[in-house]
Amino acid sequence: MVLNHRLMIAIVKRGHSRDVIAAAKHAGVDGATVIYGEGIGRNEKPTFFGLPATHEKDVIFLALDGQLESGVAQAVSKAGELGKPGYGLGFTVHLSKLLGVPHLSERSDDRRKKRGAIDLESAAKDFQLIVTIVNSGDSAAVVKAASKAGAEGGTILNGRGTGVNEQQKFMNFTIDPEKDVVLTLVPASYAEGVIRSIEEAVDLNAPGKGIAFLIDVENVFGVNHSSFDRHNQQHRDR
DSSP states (O other): OOOOEEEEEEEEETTOHHHHHHHHHHTTOOOOEEEEEEEEETTSOSEETTEEOOOEEEEEEEEEEGGGHHHHHHHHHHHHTTTSTTTEEEEEEEESOOOSOGGGSSOOOOTTSEETTEEHHHHTTTEEEEEEEEETTOHHHHHHHHHHTTOOEEEEEEEEOOOTTOOEEETTEEEOOEEEEEEEEEEHHHHHHHHHHHHHHHTTTSTTSEEEEEEEOSEEESOOHHHHHHHHHHHHHO
16 A cells, blocks of 8 residues: 655744644644754845854754644745744655554555645646755855755754765774764756766765765745746746
8 A cells, every 4th residue: 555644844034933833733633853953045145244144043853743734834835934034934744664653553645635625646746856965065065056056945964974985093993984964955857967066066976085876856835936947937037
């Protein structure tokens, strides 16, 4: 059986996660996980009195039954004021397997169904999520390269990892190099251009520099689609 599970990711202004999670629970979600990050969008000032400005974000992960997707998206959008410039956005992806939530284990797949006027199968082709994992400090170059190719901005998460080209030791202890994880949501038509721009900016083909991959997005909320169209026209006119 193909299961009807969704992972909803909402990127909101720091401090709004409590209200967003409460609204999601009221709409039927069991719980959520919050990761702290930072981001920059086209409507957010990158500097303050000449100094780099950090725009702190709460990145909320919610696993849910696909039948709840529309109601939860509306609740999250309202609580987080998504859609306002600089307030954040949200999207969902389909999960092929979900563990640790027994009551969601028996759900039929409804990806081909229409909800209102939205065809989720076609919506998946409209946006893609680019996940770029690079060495700490390279995220600024990733966001800049993505914006140059038409992306509206990006969200940066901090992590650590080790690969075959990065095993280092200090006093016989293995050091895990710090990593930046950059989430960039773009229209599908932008994806290849943004990936190429990122690849060139941080030289992803070099050993130990990082990786990037694309994830199909099923539903997007809190995004002003017209802003992409305006920027795309300006980009073509240059």
